[in-house]
Amino acid sequence: MAGSASASTRGGETREQILAAAERLFAERGVAAVSNRQVSEAAGQANNYAVGYHFGSKTELVLAVVRKHDQSVELRRAEAVAATRGSERVRDWVHCLVRPTIDYLAALEPPTWLARFLAQAMTEPSLRAPILAANDGSPTLREVRAALTRLLPMQPEEVRDERSAMARHLLVHMCAERERALHEGGETPRATWEATGTGLIDAITAVFLAPATPVPPRGRGPSDGSPRRRRAR
Amino acid sequence: MAGSASASTRGGETREQILAAAERLFAERGVAAVSNRQVSEAAGQANNYAVGYHFGSKTELVLAVVRKHDQSVELRRAEAVAATRGSERVRDWVHCLVRPTIDYLAALEPPTWLARFLAQAMTEPSLRAPILAANDGSPTLREVRAALTRLLPMQPEEVRDERSAMARHLLVHMCAERERALHEGGETPRATWEATGTGLIDAITAVFLAPATPVPPRGRGPSDGSPRRRRAR
Numbered sequence: 091m092a093g094s095a096s097a098s099t100r101g102g103e104t105r106e107q108i109l110a111a112a113e114r115l116f117a118e119r120g121v122a123a124v125s126n127r128q129v130s131e132a133a134g135q136a137n138n139y140a141v142g143y144h145f146g147s148k149t150e151l152v153l154a155v156v157r158k159h160d161q162s163v164e165l166r167r168a169e170a171v172a173a174t175r176g177s178e179r180v181r182d183w184v185h186c187l188v189r190p191t192i193d194y195l196a197a198l199e200p201p202t203w204l205a206r207f208l209a210q211a212m213t214e215p216s217l218r219a220p221i222l223a224a225n226d227g228s229p230t231l232r233e234v235r236a237a238l239t240r241l242l243p244m245q246p247e248e249v250r251d252e253r254s255a256m257a258r259h260l261l262v263h264m265c266a267e268r269e270r271a272l273h274e275g276g277e278t279p280r281a282t283w284e285a286t287g288t289g290l291i292d293a294i295t296a297v298f299l300a301p302a303t304p305v306p307p308r309g310r311g312p313s314d315g316s317p318r319r320r321r322a323r
Numbered sequence: 324m325a326g327s328a329s330a331s332t333r334g335g336e337t338r339e340q341i342l343a344a345a346e347r348l349f350a351e352r353g354v355a356a357v358s359n360r361q362v363s364e365a366a367g368q369a370n371n372y373a374v375g376y377h378f379g380s381k382t383e384l385v386l387a388v389v390r391k392h393d394q395s396v397e398l399r400r401a402e403a404v405a406a407t408r409g410s411e412r413v414r415d416w417v418h419c420l421v422r423p424t425i426d427y428l429a430a431l432e433p434p435t436w437l438a439r440f441l442a443q444a445m446t447e448p449s450l451r452a453p454i455l456a457a458n459d460g461s462p463t464l465r466e467v468r469a470a471l472t473r474l475l476p477m478q479p480e481e482v483r484d485e486r487s488a489m490a491r492h493l494l495v496h497m498c499a500e501r502e503r504a505l506h507e508g509g510e511t512p513r514a515t516w517e518a519t520g521t522g523l524i525d526a527i528t529a530v531f532l533a534p535a536t537p538v539p540p541r542g543r544g545p546s547d548g549s550p551r552r553r554r555a556r
Binding site for chain 1: 351352353354355356442443446447448481482484485486488489492493496497499500503507512513514515517518521522524525526528529530532533534535536538
């Protein structure tokens with residue numbers, strides 16, 4: 091029994107080593123540019139098929155890295171949402187979108203790779219859908235979205251969808267840019283993660299509250315298409 | 324002479340074919356994941372060193388793709404800036420940041436690759452600096468930045484830098500996401516490039532105009548760092 095417990099611990103350690111190597115390599119070079127074999131090697135595995143054995147496909151490996159961090163962010167976000175429930179201020183709900191991620195990044199031992207990893211993973215066509223699906227499954231994110239919809243009742247659905255995407259891009263790419271600058275000794279606009287979070291909350295709140303210019307319907311005015319949501323063409 | 328003119332025309336055509344293949348492959352797979360050899364093959368070049376012969380390094384190839392489009396965008400932006408000079412409205416100057424790129428994308432024969440190419444190139448650490456340097460060299464972008472600085476005199480430099488970065492991320496990544504959805508038949512929040520541009524102008528104007536929450540100085544309050552611009556650490 092002791093032998094099997096220790097084997098299972100070793101398996102857990104190998105998994106952790108592979109997750110850490112994958113996060114770093116994908117963050118530095120992009121997901122498509124790194125093979126499972128390179129991840130296995132960087133994780134110190136003599137067996138080049140260690141990734142396949144422990145995770146199956148590369149997509150599964152990427153999602154396992156996402157999940158590893160998501161649990162901690164989700165816990166922080168649950169606390170923020172609990173403290174915000176009942177608030178009618180858009181800014182309070184945007185706080186719930188931004189602070190849990192920022193505080194988690196600030197609490198990790200530097201150098202962190204998570205923000206660059208997420209930016210790379212979201213730029214990879216085959217990974218966007220599963221990562222966004224994982225987001226859709228988050229009960230706290232669903233509560234934030236419902237609150238924003240309730241607080242902005244006049245906003246057309248297409249504008250709300252667009253602004254949710256904008257909030258996501260700002261959070262992911264501003265954090266990735268800051269993380270890279272921290273790692274490479276470059277300049278960052280803000281001195282701290284804390285101040286970076288404040289800047290993001292200011293900006294994303296303004297995006298959600300911005301008046302939406304009506305777009306003229308197709309054939310009337312300068313627009314070149316229908317104002318209704320539709321399949322892209 | 325006729326022979327040498329025709330050889331130079333052929334050289335020009337080869338260059339164009341390589342640029343088009345590079346833009347598409349980098350857009351689809353990321354810059355790091357594609358070799359010069361793969362670009363040469365996709366461009367129909369029997370000689371695997373065609374990229375090296377015509378462009379030198381991969382960085383030079385990426386910058387050549389950027390320059391190929393930049394000239395047209397720069398012309399459109401020069402017109403927009405000329406029509407905006409004298410305006411005291413932040414929104415008019417944000418229009419000059421957004422519309423030239425959007426109108427250029429809308430005018431290209433679909434499927435376009437440019438927006439995804441730029442999103443990939445900006446995520447590649449070794450390419451960000453040269454691409455941003457090319458931006459810094461644009462006289463029209465410099466005029467827009469100067470106008471925004473003049474119209475927002477109370478804004479701390481760190482906040483202005485941060486918001487310029489946010490405007491860039493929103494433009495690049497919202498266009499890349501839309502371009503990908505158009506290509507793959509996915510859903511887009513907006514029906515047209517025209518409406519996408521309007522949404523971006525609404526949002527980026529709000530970001531520049533948003534009140535900036537003061538960040539408390541280091542050691543006083545919840546901030547964990549100095550409020551002054553500094554080298555990242």
